Amino acid sequence: MEKYRKALKENKLKATPKRIAIIKFFLKNKKYASAFDVYCHLRANFKKIGFPTVYRNLDNLTKIGILTKFELDEKNLFYYGICAADKGVHHHHIICERCHKISDFELCNFESLKGEIEKETGFLINHHNLFLKGICKLCQESMGGER
């Protein structure tokens, strides 16, 4: 948690109770959640809580690299998850389609592909994003052989 307080301070964001609660919420279950999910969680712990606060904070935390934001199913709904990787470290995310856990991994061989793709497409590549979906270890185990 200290790590996050520090990150907030470095980015001139106050460590408000709600911000801390949001971070803890994600840290605790490691699952991705929608703004509405977060709102519901906070509503259970604070007398007052408004949607603007939820959205603003999710955005703030995403901007400073504590959370990651992504869109699923092309359903016009965004999800957020805790970003385990340290800020600035190149990494990608993988989500569990069953329990919605979100994990980071740094393994990425894109650089070795980059040149070839640039040759094939004629593009000069500036950014790449690899997004994975699968089944996490725990879910694999709990599912046993079935599926």
Added chain:
Amino acid sequence: MEKYRKALKENKLKATPKRIAIIKFFLKNKKYASAFDVYCHLRANFKKIGFPTVYRNLDNLTKIGILTKFELDEKNLFYYGICAADKGVHHHHIICERCHKISDFELCNFESLKGEIEKETGFLINHHNLFLKGICKLCQESMGGER
């Protein structure tokens, strides 16, 4: 164009003038566009045109693999682009950040990474998506050495 008419028929979608116009619109400029962009284009060519028709058709065409849908800037706005690859062929997309051209490429070495990531994360990977942004050949040329 015949190719697209055939694809429509195979998917039990009628070759309505507006559908054809949408496909032609994307084929012509090869750039990605929002539903609103498409709406504006159609409005210039048809007396009557409604948003529902635009959205429904963009979705239909995406479903049968003629278009590809994606989200940019996490701004809650979706874009569509023509998908050059044949349906079923594994491929990814790259967009030009300058002119918004969208291209396909089949080069993908993900399989060679898959095992390693599965070992590192414990996940069983079901889907992967590689999304690239860069500058296309024409824009590179038109920009000259600058930038």
Added chain:
DNA sequence: CTCCTAAATGGAAATCATTTTCATTTATAT
């Protein structure tokens, strides 16, 4: 510890892309 100020917050209303509903029109198989 108290003050001060910029930052954060909540409620209400606004925004705005997208979707639903439903009556009318149209593409196309027969």
Added chain:
DNA sequence: ATATAAATGAAAATGATTTCCATTTAGGAG
């Protein structure tokens, strides 16, 4: 030419997200 399932448009609904603004609060300075 016709029958019919599919497509369409207008209007209204939806629903996630954002704006506005008055009030509250975190946290550094003194």
